Amino acid sequence: MTWRRAMPWAAVAVVAAFCGLVLSQFGLGQERASDAELWMRAAASLGARNVVSAIILGVRLLDTLVEVIVFTVAVLGVRYFLKIQEESTKAGEEIPESPLVAASSAILLPGILMLGAYVTVCGHLSPGGGFSGGAIAASALLLAAASLGAERVSARFAESRFERVEWGALAILLLVTLAPALLGRAVTTDLLPAGVRGNLASGGTILPYNVLISVKVFLGSWVIVHHFLRHRGEI
Amino acid sequence: MNGVTALLILLVLVAGFALVQRRRLFAILGMSVFSLLLSAVFLLASAPDVAITEAAIGAALGTFVYVLAIRKTGRLMVAANDVPGLLHEETGVLSGFEVDVLRRVAAASGLELVVGLMSRDEVEDAVRRGEADVAAGGIVESPDAQPDLLATEPHLATAQFTVRTPSAQGPSAIFRGEVGDLIDAVRGGDEVAVDLDLARLLALSRATPRQLEVARRDGTAGYVFLVAGERGDLLQRVNAEIDRMRRAGELDEIARRHLS
Numbered sequence: 001m002t003w004r005r006a007m008p009w010a011a012v013a014v015v016a017a018f019c020g021l022v023l024s025q026f027g028l029g030q031e032r033a034s035d036a037e038l039w040m041r042a043a044a045s046l047g048a049r050n051v052v053s054a055i056i057l058g059v060r061l062l063d064t065l066v067e068v069i070v071f072t073v074a075v076l077g078v079r080y081f082l083k084i085q086e087e088s089t090k091a092g093e094e095i096p097e098s099p100l101v102a103a104s105s106a107i108l109l110p111g112i113l114m115l116g117a118y119v120t121v122c123g124h125l126s127p128g129g130g131f132s133g134g135a136i137a138a139s140a141l142l143l144a145a146a147s148l149g150a151e152r153v154s155a156r157f158a159e160s161r162f163e164r165v166e167w168g169a170l171a172i173l174l175l176v177t178l179a180p181a182l183l184g185r186a187v188t189t190d191l192l193p194a195g196v197r198g199n200l201a202s203g204g205t206i207l208p209y210n211v212l213i214s215v216k217v218f219l220g221s222w223v224i225v226h227h228f229l230r231h232r233g234e235i
Numbered sequence: 236m237n238g239v240t241a242l243l244i245l246l247v248l249v250a251g252f253a254l255v256q257r258r259r260l261f262a263i264l265g266m267s268v269f270s271l272l273l274s275a276v277f278l279l280a281s282a283p284d285v286a287i288t289e290a291a292i293g294a295a296l297g298t299f300v301y302v303l304a305i306r307k308t309g310r311l312m313v314a315a316n317d318v319p320g321l322l323h324e325e326t327g328v329l330s331g332f333e334v335d336v337l338r339r340v341a342a343a344s345g346l347e348l349v350v351g352l353m354s355r356d357e358v359e360d361a362v363r364r365g366e367a368d369v370a371a372g373g374i375v376e377s378p379d380a381q382p383d384l385l386a387t388e389p390h391l392a393t394a395q396f397t398v399r400t401p402s403a404q405g406p407s408a409i410f411r412g413e414v415g416d417l418i419d420a421v422r423g424g425d426e427v428a429v430d431l432d433l434a435r436l437l438a439l440s441r442a443t444p445r446q447l448e449v450a451r452r453d454g455t456a457g458y459v460f461l462v463a464g465e466r467g468d469l470l471q472r473v474n475a476e477i478d479r480m481r482r483a484g485e486l487d488e489i490a491r492r493h494l495s
Contacts, residue, residue, distance in 0.1 A: 005255065008254035009251050012254060016247040019243075050284070052284040119287060132284070132288040135291040135292050135296055139291060139296050142296065142303070146299065146302065228304065
């Protein structure tokens, strides 16, 4: 094996050795952190079964909100800076896809969208939430783009209307977050009742937050990918 | 050894696999498998939320973006032998019948055509090693096909000609060298007796003022492109485009432009 061919393996070995060292120092998943009980209690008080959701959308809501804004700025950047780039020819769109991909995407598409919706809506009960649910649903659109071509998917889903929904979701998200302050309460107050833990209608504002974030991520991911495809950029 | 340790070792191997791949699609699939394994590690480390996100972003979204990206920005790598009329480079510009055909094949798949010129023996090896997608440059279809290479449908008819300089002695032999060397030899006054295909014969007769005795041998053959044995998908795409060009009359038009 020449040095040129061995180099990637050497790089992997060095990184793996470093990660192994770190993991051996901290252990991996053997035991829960000592303050796990504390977090469980915090989640229970918010009516959520999923501790992670309770933390990111309850205790650390502002972090999540700023993350959504960072994502929005990224989408904006892609949208407006790629407009400067020349649009690519449509030649790539006309690739005849194999019937296998077309048929399997038709079967998988509703299932993936459904899974995305489920992961979003049940984010406070089971692992998941708005970010992952939106990403799963966006992968369904990409599957459609692979079998039909990105432009056709964009036309079918009326992308211009997308934009309004996307901004609307962000506006409502900010409004819901600011609502307690507007009503003269502390910013982190949850206005909705915690509900019975384990029910779909529980967890206070976690469910609406998840849905709004999911819509934002779903549309934003599609916009990013579609713009990359349309303006044969540096990907 | 517990499950997590086994998965971590597998992660390292898959990462190495993805890094050393020559074909970008395999590297992308390697990264996709890497993400799936990593999400399994997260799951075993009691982080199901992170596992779901890793699977959705890494294995699904990321893979799609990469696949769509290489489809839009990919290259069709061609290893070719220089044959005037078919595929010839002069002052850095490529021209010829096969160049035009390959340009259309590449455009039909949304790819950019990249041609590397090399000797006849190296052309086939480059495809075998996966360094090039297509072998081109006056490859005549042969009945004793190599099992590890697939030939496309012929895109241009040819025949074998026996070419002799007037005082050449002995039987002719199939010429397997560079057409440029042959031209230099004939110009330099060497006596040769070789069997040539149509394009190489035309190149030779145009390049030298010497009188050549040309006799057509029985049978016809066609020029083909070669792809690696496991690239049935590419073979199908090239054949489909050649077939389309033949039916649209484009092949005849390109042949007239370059060979008449």
